[in-house]
Amino acid sequence: MNILITGASRGIGAAAYALLKKHGHHVVGHSTKGSDELVAGDLTDPAAARNIWDTALDELGGEVHALINNAGIYEGVADNATDEEWHAAWNRTITINLQAAADLSRLAVSHFLDSGTPGRIVNVASRAAFRGDSPQHWHYAASKGAMVAMTRTIARGYASEGILCFGVAPGFTVSEMTAEYLQGRGGAQIVADIPLGRVASTHEVAEVIRWLASDAPASATGSVIDVNGASYVR
Numbered sequence: 001m002n003i004l005i006t007g008a009s010r011g012i013g014a015a016a017y018a019l020l021k022k023h024g025h026h027v028v029g030h031s032t033k034g035s036d037e038l039v040a041g042d043l044t045d046p047a048a049a050r051n052i053w054d055t056a057l058d059e060l061g062g063e064v065h066a067l068i069n070n071a072g073i074y075e076g077v078a079d080n081a082t083d084e085e086w087h088a089a090w091n092r093t094i095t096i097n098l099q100a101a102a103d104l105s106r107l108a109v110s111h112f113l114d115s116g117t118p119g120r121i122v123n124v125a126s127r128a129a130f131r132g133d134s135p136q137h138w139h140y141a142a143s144k145g146a147m148v149a150m151t152r153t154i155a156r157g158y159a160s161e162g163i164l165c166f167g168v169a170p171g172f173t174v175s176e177m178t179a180e181y182l183q184g185r186g187g188a189q190i191v192a193d194i195p196l197g198r199v200a201s202t203h204e205v206a207e208v209i210r211w212l213a214s215d216a217p218a219s220a221t222g223s224v225i226d227v228n229g230a231s232y233v234r
Contacts, residue, residue, distance in 0.1 A: 001025045001063065001157040001213070001214055002025070002026045002027075002060040002064050002065045002066075003020055003028070003066045003067075003068065003213060004026050004028050004029075004030070004056040004064055004067050004068065005028075005030065005133060006030040006043075006070050006100070006101075006104065007030065007070040007072060008034075009012075009029075011202055012027070012124065012170065012173060012209070013071065013124075014130065014202070015202035015203050015205070015206035016068065016206035016209045017029045017210075017212050020036055020214075021208045023214070028055070028056040028059050028072075030071065031058075039055045039056060039059075042089065042090060043044075043100035044095050044096060046103075048065070048100065049100050049103035049104045050103070052104070052153060053104060053107045053108075056232055063117075064119070065119055065120065066120040066121070066122065066213040067105065068121075068122045068156060068213055069101035069105065069121070070125045070209070072097045072101065073097065073140075075089065075166070076089075076093055076137055077136060078136060090139045094139065094143050094146075097140070097143035097144065098136070098146050098150070099205070101123060101150070102150060105121050105123075105154060107152065109120055109158060113158075113163070117162070118164070119124065119162070120214075121151075121154060121163070121165045121166070122166050123151045123165070123166070123167045123211055123214045124168050124170070125144045125145075125148050125151070127231065128144050129141065129144035129147065129149060129169060130232060131143075131232045133200065144169075147160075147167070148169070149226055150166055151166065151224060152165075152199075152222050155222030156222060159218075159221050164216075164218055165221060165222065166223055166225070167223070167225070168205060168224070169224050169228070171194070171199070171200060171201060171226075171232065172190050172199045172231075173205055174200065174202065174228075176200050178203070193231050196229030196230060197229075198229065200227050208225050208227055212225070
């Protein structure tokens with residue numbers, strides 16, 4: 001399969017990128033600054049999604065079979081911040097976490113329809129979409145809740161055309177970004193809230209992404225799979 005994945009430079013995205021390649025897929029990865037291996041694109045730029053898509057399409061010989069919207073940010077803003085700070089934080093988070101994913105999904109759907117071939121979209125949401133987040137992360141939870149709604153809308157709207165859409169909702173995940181926090185006092189509180197007794201690894205989330213992008217049955221379209229050690233069940 002030919003696959004495009006955003007946010008592939010670290011964490012869940014890097015793990016999924018490596019796992020998909022290990023399974024023999026042709027994968028184009030994206031990161032904000034790019035690298036010798038990854039396509040560059042600043043998702044705060046309205047033109048970025050189309051540039052990333054066009055570059056990936058070219059590198060994959062004109063055919064993409066699956067899109068994985070993984071790129072996202074988790075940046076807090078205080079509820080008593082200034083109006084300017086509050087609006088800037090909301091705008092940045094919604095733009096990167098939701099608008100860019102919507103733009104890429106629209107391009108993917110158009111490509112699948114024009115080519116007349118089945119396609120898949122996997123959106124990496126969050127446990128926060130269902131149970132909310134901290135008082136500093138209203139905007140993050142809102143962006144991920146909207147991503148889940150978008151996932152289900154795409155699934156319902158295009159299943160008859162062979163276009164499938166799935167979501168993944170990780171909880172707290174071990175990565176280079178969270179290792180230090182987990183080793184401190186905050187880590188004990190997080191683990192205490194997880195019946196499994198540990199946080200998920202990036203590889204575990206990556207395996208769910210891989211399965212949805214390539215092997216999940218068509219009847220599962222519209223599903224959002226939790227990967228949170230039963231810290232939130234629904």
